[in-house]
Amino acid sequence: MYQAIVRPALFRWSAHDPEIIHHQMMAAMELAAHLPPLLRVIQAVSADADPKLARQVFGLRFPNPVGLAGGFDKNGRALATLAALGFGFIEAGGVTRFAQAGQPRPRIFRLPADGALINRMGLPNEGAEAIAQRLLSQPRPAVPIGWQLAKSKVTPLADATEDYLYSLRTLYPFADYFTLNVSSPNTPGLRQLQERGPLTELLTAVVTEAQRLAGPHLRPKPILVKIAPDLSESALDDVLAVALATGISGLIATNTTVTREGLHADPGEAGGLSGRPLFTRSLAVVRHLVRALDGRLPVIGVGGIFGPDDARRMLDAGAALIQIYTGFIYEGPGIIRRINHGLAAHQTASPRTQEVSV
Numbered sequence: 001m002y003q004a005i006v007r008p009a010l011f012r013w014s015a016h017d018p019e020i021i022h023h024q025m026m027a028a029m030e031l032a033a034h035l036p037p038l039l040r041v042i043q044a045v046s047a048d049a050d051p052k053l054a055r056q057v058f059g060l061r062f063p064n065p066v067g068l069a070g071g072f073d074k075n076g077r078a079l080a081t082l083a084a085l086g087f088g089f090i091e092a093g094g095v096t097r098f099a100q101a102g103q104p105r106p107r108i109f110r111l112p113a114d115g116a117l118i119n120r121m122g123l124p125n126e127g128a129e130a131i132a133q134r135l136l137s138q139p140r141p142a143v144p145i146g147w148q149l150a151k152s153k154v155t156p157l158a159d160a161t162e163d164y165l166y167s168l169r170t171l172y173p174f175a176d177y178f179t180l181n182v183s184s185p186n187t188p189g190l191r192q193l194q195e196r197g198p199l200t201e202l203l204t205a206v207v208t209e210a211q212r213l214a215g216p217h218l219r220p221k222p223i224l225v226k227i228a229p230d231l232s233e234s235a236l237d238d239v240l241a242v243a244l245a246t247g248i249s250g251l252i253a254t255n256t257t258v259t260r261e262g263l264h265a266d267p268g269e270a271g272g273l274s275g276r277p278l279f280t281r282s283l284a285v286v287r288h289l290v291r292a293l294d295g296r297l298p299v300i301g302v303g304g305i306f307g308p309d310d311a312r313r314m315l316d317a318g319a320a321l322i323q324i325y326t327g328f329i330y331e332g333p334g335i336i337r338r339i340n341h342g343l344a345a346h347q348t349a350s351p352r353t354q355e356v357s358v
């Protein structure tokens, strides 16, 4: 029904600026987040992941491996509704120290023939302080919530570390894990933070601060780093070396790409490309990271996952968890359930399949 009726109507209505529909949906989901009886109905019809899909990753328990990728709920206004829809975890943000408006609109472009989006949002968000204030009176959903942190546009690159630390301190009580976004293509210079020197400085400072915030008796909250799909193998290996040396808890691969490979038609818009054309590259990056890490750190796979087959390939490549964004837009909320059903069916089927084939 979503693809036959709802999506065409929504896409037509917001043809000149796809962001309109995003704000309408967010408003509806935010409203639902404050109505527990409605949340229960949403949960009853949407979320029924098989308990055998639950897993423990970087010390947290995930009811299922399908998460919402960073950038959808930038201010954490609809977390309860997103959890009720069945996500196994939600990455809120990217949040910056200072509130910022992002780039001028339109800044999201749909490429339906390719199952893709191009966005140059530029991390619009209410700023760490305002978000933390609101979260004080908001109940925490039952699934793990990651807060993704990024550098404010007004902050010079040389002062980036202090920017991330400020947001870490401000949001520390509200997160189960943190992701450092050093890979958005829409904040000038941000991706330079993936280079060995700046990344070492940033991760060392953030890991040390998380340990201080946790105090002497508690485990610090896991710190992850989200990387771009456009890094060369040697740049990926640099990231790996820094990740292992600084003691972070995992990697997320990948953010959007600045390449335009595999498109039927390039609309000529600047920004990051997401969706189906990204899948092959994200999968290759995850595979490379998993091989090189050899179990030392978990990797979350994201990029172009549109259904259970893609999800399985990402998990088979060694991803501990997956995230979706563009697939959620194109396929609707039913994608979460479909992926989870597909994964659960495979989990029961595989031992028997193995017995038969032996």
Ligand SMILES: Cc1cc2nc3c(=O)[nH]c(=O)nc-3n(C[C@H](O)[C@H](O)[C@H](O)COP(=O)(O)O)c2cc1C
Pocket: 069, 070, 071, 072, 093, 094, 108, 117, 119, 121, 123, 148, 181, 184, 226, 254, 255, 256, 273, 274, 275, 276, 278, 302, 303, 304, 305, 323, 324, 325, 326, 327
């Ligand atoms: C409109 C839009 C906004 C995004 N904002 C963010 C963001 O704030 N931080 C981030 O790390 N990634 C952001 N992303 C990237 C996604 O989290 C994801 O890494 C990427 O889109 C690839 O996954 P997908 O193909 O399932 O969309 C954004 C993507 C889109 C389409």
